[in-house]
Amino acid sequence: MNERTATHRERTGIPWLLILLSLVALAILVSLGNWQVRRLAWKQDLLATIDARIHADPVPLAEALERMRAGEDIEYLPVSVRGTFLPNGEQHVLSTWKGVSGWNIYQPLRLEGGAILFVNRGFVPYDRKEPETRPESLAAGEQELTGLARLPLDEKPSFLVPENDIAKNQYHWKDIVAMTAAAGLAAETVVPLFVDAGPYDDPAHLPIGGVTNIDLPNNHLQYAATWYGLALALAGVVGVFLWRRYRG
Structure with a gap:
């Protein structure tokens, strides 16, 4: 076996370590994306629950405390x-x-x-x-x-x-x-x-009532797209590398 043949085999050998690490990284990125999708569904359900709750008729404080002691979520x-x-x-x-x-x-x-x-x-x-x-x-x-x-x-x-x-x-x-x-x-x-x-009848009244912030952030879709995008980019980079390595 001459030196040229040995060099060719070294260049065209299967880089198992690279493939293994890439698969592990790919699995992690996809798992993170899937987790954000599940978080998105959870957040959408939470926002829908809060929206329905804040538009419900008020209950006496004693009833709210009884619900809380029973383990019910009474936030908002x-x-x-x-x-x-x-x-x-x-x-x-x-x-x-x-x-x-x-x-x-x-x-x-x-x-x-x-x-x-x-x-x-x-x-x-x-x-x-x-x-x-x-x-x-x-x-x-x-x-x-x-x-x-x-x-x-x-x-x-x-x-x-x-x-x-x-x-x-x-x-x-x-x-x-x-x-x-x-x-x-x-x-x-x-x-x-x-x-x-809640809000007062007089808008110039101090303090200004009705200032509860219920605009909960919901960025899970963007996060999921980021993780999936990174996974796709990683797969593309590794694929191009392997294709260029073996195309000859």
């Missing part, structure tokens, strides 16, 4: 509540509304029977954080309102979210335990959920 469930807002104890969560930075005002509402419910009354601009800057927002006497039930978070949603500054009453995420302590309330009296108040 419309509820009706009645009580008296405590003049002190507002908790302020950083937020934006229509591109404007500001705060969502969480104020404790004393219900019939003595329990306390934190109500997200809505949005105020950044410079209207303190109650004395918006005396028109003080709600006296018994109030009746409807809103959406929101479940509290057990922990900070992401390491990217800053820590809450309890001393300055500046929250980046809704920590019901910290809010309860900061407002000087007994934990056993606080209802274990929030209610986002």
